[in-house]
Structures are given as C-alpha cells and as structure tokens.
Amino acid sequence: MLSDRGDVIADTWYAEALGLPSLDTAAAGWVRWLANRGPVGRGLALWWLGRRKRVVVTTLTGASNRVLLLMMRLSRRPTPQLVLLEFIPVIGAEARAAWRGGADSRTRALASDAFWRLVVRPVLKRRLLAAQTPTEWEAERFARLFELPAQRFRHVPWLSTTGQGPMPSQDGRSGVLASGRAACDWEAVFAAADGQPWPLTVVCSRSDEPTVRRLNRDQRATVLCEISREQHERLMRSAAVYLLALRDASVSTGQVRLAEAVAAGTAVVASDVPGLAGYLEPGRTALVYRPGDGAGARAAIARLYAEPELRSSIALAAWERSQAWTRDRYLEAIGELVDGAIGSPADP
Secondary structure, three states: OHHHOOOEEEOOHHHHHHOOOEHHHHOOHHHHHHHOOOHHHHHHHHHHHHOOOOEEEEEOOOHHHHHHHHHHHHOOOOOOEEEEEOOOOOOOHHHHHHHOOOHHHHHHHHHHHHHHHHHHHHHHHHHEEEEEEOOHHHHHHHHHHHOOOHHHEEEOOOOOOOOOOOOOOOOOOOOEEEEEOOOEOHHHHHHHHOOOOOOEEEEEOOOOHHHHHHHOOOOOOEEEEOOOHHHHHHHHHHOOEEEEOEOOOOOOOOHHHHHHHHHHOOEEEEEOOHHHOOOOOEOOOEEEEOOOOHHHHHHHHHHHHHOHHHHHHHHHHHHHHHOOOOHHHHHHHHHHHHHHHHOOOOOO
8 A cells, every 4th residue: 555655644543444654653752642632632743743744644523633734724834735534524504503503603603614714725725635525416516615626525435334244123113213413403303203102312412402402391302412322322223213304514414323323223214415415215225304394204204103114124225235335345445545645646
C-alpha cells in the first residue's frame, strides 16, 4: 500500500482498520501525553505530528478534528494535506434546524457557521486531497459548494450492516423503537404513536431531551437518553419495528442507524429522505413515508403489525441485501480511496 510510506499519519478507528500509521503508535513523550488529554489535546497532537507528514487521514467529525482544522488554518506550512472520511458537514437544513431549537441551539448554530466559513472552507480549498461521501448525490453537491474539483469527492457507501453471523430471530419481539442523535424528526415519531396500541421506546441525545420530554407529556413513550451501545443493541433486537424518522436534511444521515436495524433483524419504517438514497429499497427492504408525515409513518407501522409475514420478509430482504456490502468490502473500498488520493497530489 502507498500508505505504508512514512509520510502519512491517521486517526480514528480507520487507522487500525486500514493498517495506516496512527497517532497512537507514532506519538511519544509529551506528544503522547497531550494526545491522551481529551479531544483538544488529541487534535493538537495530531496537528503537531502531521506538520512533518504529507498527508493526514481522519474523519470530518469530532472535536479533535475541529482542533486539527483550526491549527491548519492558523499555520502557514503547506503540509499536511487531508484525506477526510465520513464527510458529513452540518450545513443547510441541519444548521437551520439548530437555529430553531432555542437560544443555546442558536448560539451553537452561529458558532458552527462561523467555524465553517472562517476555518473549514479555507482549509479544504488549500489542503483537501479527497473526501468520502456516503451518498452519490453529495459528491457533486459538495464539489459545487466548496468550489473544488469533483474528483476530490469520492462516493463510498457506508457498510450495510454492523453485525456478523446469522440473522437474529423474529420471535418474541414487540413494540416500536425510535432513536438517534442527528436529524431526528421527533414530532413525526409522536404523531405516528398517537392513539396506537403498540409500546414506543425513544432513545435521544441530551440536546434533544427537552423536545422529547415536551412531546411525551402524556407519558406515551418510554424515554431513554444517551444509553450505551450495548443497551441500544438489546432494544433493537427486541423491537418489532424500528422507526427511522428523519428530517429532510441536506446531508447524509441515518445510515448507521439503518445498518444497526438490519444487523438486529428488525423491520424498518423510514422517512424517504435523500440521505438514505441507495441504502434501502422501498417496499422490499423497508416501508417508507414522506418526511414529516406522522400519519404516513403510523400507517406503515400499522401495516407491519397487521401483517407479521410482511414484517419478517422485509427484515430478511434487508439482511440478505446487506451481505453484499460487508465491513471487509467497505474497508477495501476505503483503502483504495486513501491510496488513490495519497498517490495523486491535489490540483493547484
């Protein structure tokens, strides 16, 4: 691999998964100490080591990577250049939704917008070698948005399942689970549950909890906040239906939640948003409804409850489809993207 050369350093789980030289193995002495001091320290350590490398491979998300981008913006050094995986910027509809969320949310939205305009855009213009987009339509959109050559944005879909082994049993399942941290349409979730007999469990982020508690004022749902991955997996495996209620955002969203539902063998009802384009087949691997249409979501869930055979066939079709795009194949495609980018310097 080209990435075996000494001019690359990587962070996040991709470093180990792809066999790339990583921050954790390269850091020593005070730099190792700094890397273990939380996200800010990790971002500073990655920038410090990356100064003497040609390429840094990491993701766009996470506080440590925001620190890395800030330091790159302040630095006059021409290196390192960037390969950014999971390129999912919080812009457009997502930023507007944050603005509607109240004073604290508006402050965060303003800060995020300023960071994108003053830091991220200039860094990408100067340093981006390649970025992975989880959906095909995003590649063209981001090329226009950031005024960069289209070939810098490479479409590699997220893996179709997070699990291994046989499909979990459908026996003993009950209730509907809705969960998520980004682009969640909680209004549609509670509208779908209105007057229905099935149990509803909602798992939300800390920032969404006030909204969820307000919508749940009649105690219709069991509400959990910031639970462990293991607990979420147990809830997913026990649910009869997973409701993937997403706002019509302008970026990828929901793909990890969909993969987790598929791995758990749980039938999915999902809002038909662009972020899921290519990840499901309406009517075959999931039932879909128009974004924001709580009544449509309710009807889809009612149909799955009324037709257990349909519920099982949808879960099975989604699980079988996922076997064509496993973790190994996903990482192979990401490795090809990284090697291709490292071997091809950015256009001036």
